[in-house]
Amino acid sequence: MLTGFRCLVVANNDWMLLVDNISLSHGGSEINFAAFQGVHKSLHCLRDLVNDTHLSIKMSKIILYDETDFNGSHKEFVDNISDLGTEIFSDTARSLKVQGQHWVAYTKTNFQGKFKVFGQGDHGSLGDMDQKIRSLRLVQEALKDPEIILYEDVGYKGRSRSIEETVNDLTRAGFDNLVSSHKVKQGVWILCQGKNQTGERLITFKGDEWRNYVDFSWNDKLSSIKALQTSDLEV
Numbered sequence: 318m319l320t321g322f323r324c325l326v327v328a329n330n331d332w333m334l335l336v337d338n339i340s341l342s343h344g345g346s347e348i349n350f351a352a353f354q355g356v357h358k359s360l361h362c363l364r365d366l367v368n369d370t371h372l373s374i375k376m377s378k379i380i381l382y383d384e385t386d387f388n389g390s391h392k393e394f395v396d397n398i399s400d401l402g403t404e405i406f407s408d409t410a411r412s413l414k415v416q417g418q419h420w421v422a423y424t425k426t427n428f429q430g431k432f433k434v435f436g437q438g439d440h441g442s443l444g445d446m447d448q449k450i451r452s453l454r455l456v457q458e459a460l461k462d463p464e465i466i467l468y469e470d471v472g473y474k475g476r477s478r479s480i481e482e483t484v485n486d487l488t489r490a491g492f493d494n495l496v497s498s499h500k501v502k503q504g505v506w507i508l509c510q511g512k513n514q515t516g517e518r519l520i521t522f523k524g525d526e527w528r529n530y531v532d533f534s535w536n537d538k539l540s541s542i543k544a545l546q547t548s549d550l551e552v
């Protein structure tokens with residue numbers, strides 16, 4: 318969900334967001350609003366576009382701060398970062414701000430280790446991710462109409478179950494501690510070994526096909542599953 322934007326200028330098939338005195342061009346570089354005073358093209362209220370995921374991805378960014386409550390030095394990112402060490406910001410962030418889509422922060426490089434998903438807004442402290450973030454992934458997948466197919470056996474075999482919403486206890490679906498493979502059809506899903514989204518977790522994205530849970534010691538351990546929602550602030 319986008320908030321705080323005034324309007325959108327569409328000019329020459331490009332677009333520009335006007336945010337109070339700041340404008341962001343398609344390419345992400347800042348442009349002086351005054352330079353566009355002469356542009357007489359179609360103006361649209363951004364309210365109509367707040368759920369436009371494509372647009373949201375284009376202007377998404379995350380700002381990391383090396384002190385809590387947005388103090389200290391900071392660094393801004395608009396793309397995935399597989400190793401924050403190269404940005405001299407590994408194990409450093411203590412607070413952050415998100416604009417646009419969600420970001421997944423990982424405790425290891427290359428999007429590995431423990432993770433936390435941060436939604437749009439200000440995060441003045443990072444809890445168990447304090448000074449532990451080593452890589453960042455922008456969530457580019459649409460979160461609407463999520464669907465994941467769970468399979469009882471490895472290789473997408475055995476009984477299967479299509480899940481389209483958060484399930485706090487897979488016992489109800491007859492699938493507790495049974496899943497051995499999955500395919501994500503839509504959205505972003507958080508897999509948990511405990512009920513009610515507790516215990517060890519993994520995150521999986523649209524298009525993922527995990528054919529054998531044995532490979533990462535998750536066979537027959539899945540007990541709850543959450544579909545990431547646009548409104549989620551921290552997961």
Ligand SMILES: [Ca+2]
Nearest residue numbers: 469495496497
């Ligand atoms: Ca199984």
